[in-house]
Amino acid sequence: xxxxxxxxxxxxxxxxxxxxxxxxxxxxxxxxxxxxxxxxxxxxxxxxxxxxxxxxxxxxxxxxxxxxxxxxxxxxxxxxxxxxxxxxxxxxxxxxxxxxxxxxxxxxxxxxxxxxxxxxxxxxxxxxxxxxxxxxxxxxxxxxxxxxxxxxxxxxxxxxxxxxxxxxxxxxxxxxxxxxxxxxxxxxxxxxxxxxxxxxxxxxxxxxxxxxxxxxxxxxxxxxxxxxxxxxxxxxxxxxxxxxxxxxxxxxxxxxxxxxxxxxxxxxxxxxxxxxxxxxxxxxxxxxxxxxxxxxxxxxxxxxxxxxxxxxxxxxxxxxxxxxxxxxxxxxxxxxxxxxxxxxxxxxxxxxxxxxxxxxxxxxxxxxxxxxxxxxxxxxxxxxxxxxxxxxxxxxxxxxxxxxx
Amino acid sequence: xxxxxxxxxxxxxxxxxxxxxxxxxxxxxxxxxxxxxxxxxxxxxxxxxxxxxxxxxxxxxxxxxxxxxxxxxxxxxxxxxxxxxxxxxxxxxxxxxxxxxxxxxxxxxxxxxxxxxxxxxxxxxxxxxxxxxxxxxxxxxxxxxxxxxx
Ligand SMILES: Cc1ncc(COP(=O)(O)O)c(C=O)c1O
Numbered sequence: 001x002x003x004x005x006x007x008x009x010x011x012x013x014x015x016x017x018x019x020x021x022x023x024x025x026x027x028x029x030x031x032x033x034x035x036x037x038x039x040x041x042x043x044x045x046x047x048x049x050x051x052x053x054x055x056x057x058x059x060x061x062x063x064x065x066x067x068x069x070x071x072x073x074x075x076x077x078x079x080x081x082x083x084x085x086x087x088x089x090x091x092x093x094x095x096x097x098x099x100x101x102x103x104x105x106x107x108x109x110x111x112x113x114x115x116x117x118x119x120x121x122x123x124x125x126x127x128x129x130x131x132x133x134x135x136x137x138x139x140x141x142x143x144x145x146x147x148x149x150x151x152x153x154x155x156x157x158x159x160x161x162x163x164x165x166x167x168x169x170x171x172x173x174x175x176x177x178x179x180x181x182x183x184x185x186x187x188x189x190x191x192x193x194x195x196x197x198x199x200x201x202x203x204x205x206x207x208x209x210x211x212x213x214x215x216x217x218x219x220x221x222x223x224x225x226x227x228x229x230x231x232x233x234x235x236x237x238x239x240x241x242x243x244x245x246x247x248x249x250x251x252x253x254x255x256x257x258x259x260x261x262x263x264x265x266x267x268x269x270x271x272x273x274x275x276x277x278x279x280x281x282x283x284x285x286x287x288x289x290x291x292x293x294x295x296x297x298x299x300x301x302x303x304x305x306x307x308x309x310x311x312x313x314x315x316x317x318x319x320x321x322x323x324x325x326x327x328x329x330x331x332x333x334x335x336x337x338x339x340x341x342x343x344x345x346x347x348x349x350x351x352x353x354x355x356x357x358x359x360x361x362x363x364x365x366x367x368x369x370x371x372x373x374x375x376x377x378x379x380x381x382x383x384x385x386x387x388x389x390x391x392x393x394x395x396x397x398x399x400x401x402x403x404x405x
Numbered sequence: 406x407x408x409x410x411x412x413x414x415x416x417x418x419x420x421x422x423x424x425x426x427x428x429x430x431x432x433x434x435x436x437x438x439x440x441x442x443x444x445x446x447x448x449x450x451x452x453x454x455x456x457x458x459x460x461x462x463x464x465x466x467x468x469x470x471x472x473x474x475x476x477x478x479x480x481x482x483x484x485x486x487x488x489x490x491x492x493x494x495x496x497x498x499x500x501x502x503x504x505x506x507x508x509x510x511x512x513x514x515x516x517x518x519x520x521x522x523x524x525x526x527x528x529x530x531x532x533x534x535x536x537x538x539x540x541x542x543x544x545x546x547x548x549x550x551x552x553x554x555x
Pocket of ligand 1: 093
């Protein structure tokens with residue numbers, strides 16, 4: 001893989017911010033889009049746009065073909081069995097809410113929902129609401145000092161009472177890669193429904209839902225180098241066909257009368273209203289783009305960045321890293337002695353370096369480490385080793401100027 | 406106990422004025438100096454009483470913690486502020502806000518063009534609604550407080 005060529009596919013990276021070349025290290029919040037994605041969407045708007053699934057005209061047929069073709073692309077990229085298992089959502093958050101909503105009538109007092117302390121709020125709050133409404137109990141898998149999931153805590157809390165097991169495959173704060181496949185298998189053995197939050201995993205590791213063997217898998221387009229406003233909920237087809245509908249209205253119905261309404265099968269029963277057509281096409285284009293670059297090449301490029309980060313961190317006085325798991329994606333959550341993360345963010349921004357600061361929508365995890373937030377630099381394959389150096393040199397400069405070290 | 410002198414014992418908005426801040430900024434060349442100056446201003450924030458760091462005094466912002474309390478001098482009718490934050494740049498920006506607003510009557514306070522000042526100092530991005538650092542919310546809260554007394 002020729003990195004220079006790859007970078008040229010991301011025109012947004014070629015700009016100056018505050019008079020310095022942009023160094024974009026906020027990829028875990030949202031990744032940049034390759035030209036191919038923008039082109040596919042523009043071309044769709046210029047040549048094909050029309051509503052899907054309903055036109056009695058050629059444009060509508062072509063739009064539908066592109067839209068359903070995008071669904072098939074996603075199916076093949078995550079290795080689902082059928083395109084009917086691919087539901088378009090607005091993103092990870094909506095996917096989780098859709099699944100949680102399906103439990104409102106079936107969960108009851110005494111049932112348990114098991115999540116972990118490193119979950120994004122999107123994989124906590126919908127379950128908390130569900131527990132409140134049904135009388136079920138929300139249980140939490142603890143995290144070790146290194147930032148791994150505590151497997152003892154997992155085994156201790158899993159039981160026949162566990163009806164839902166919802167876990168992130170990769171931590172957005174720590175970068176930890178969780179042993180999701182084993183944990184899903186263990187949870188299924190006690191009869192729990194399993195949901196995997198793939199928002200952070202899929203951009204780095206891809207996804208194979210048959211190998212994972214989970215009931216549900218969710219992710220967002222915008223973190224996967226695709227557009228905002230689109231995401232995917234994968235679910236097993238038999239399960240989806242009996243899963244309670246979420247939003248209702250047009251597109252998702254089979255027959256409507258004032259005596260009663262019947263619904264379509266999956267995926268349409270979960271896609272009420274006109275969908276985000278261009279965005280779905282954009283997301284499929286992004287996934288094909290990554291596939292063309294080659295997932296092994298992407299992993300290799302990222303591993304090189306991760307190693308450079310490790311080298312710097314190993315010898316950086318005053319820098320505390322959160323997340324020391326053996327198995328991780330290139331994310332650095334840290335605290336620099338004597339400087340609040342929010343100050344760091346501002347001072348790095350002055351040097352053209354974009355990171356994120358705060359609790360990263362993971363307040364319970366922050367509590368675990370006894371901090372209010374961290375500064376987080378998150379890397380993507382289009383970042384360069386030179387950018388890693390620029391980032392750490394920027395930190396050194398800030399440290400020297402503002403902490404007197 | 407927070408007493409009146411907690412509030413009045415400061416140079417911000419009295420001895421130090423927005424003119425001084427403008428003059429100060431004029432002398433600064435690059436971002437290092439600018440932010441160094443801002444952080445130095447933050448060091449002038451009067452001490453914030455520990456027991457006032459309570460939920461009801463907390464200004465909700467995303468990235469840093471900000472606390473705000475006020476006291477109205479019954480004799481002069483002037484409003485005095487105390488602000489605290491755990492982030493140095495936010496403290497510095499809070500000091501600039503205090504310099505502009507502290508120790509004024511509610512009417513005078515409401516007439517101050519804080520946005521104009523921040524624009525002039527090229528700091529607007531810090532109090533624009535897009536930055537989740539609580540400063541915007543703080544300015545709005547101070548104005549709402551002043552409004553209550555008019
Ligand atoms: C692990 C994880 N889950 C869920 C989400 C929510 O994703 P979205 O905001 O795209 O719905 C995020 C985004 O930050 C995330 O990192």
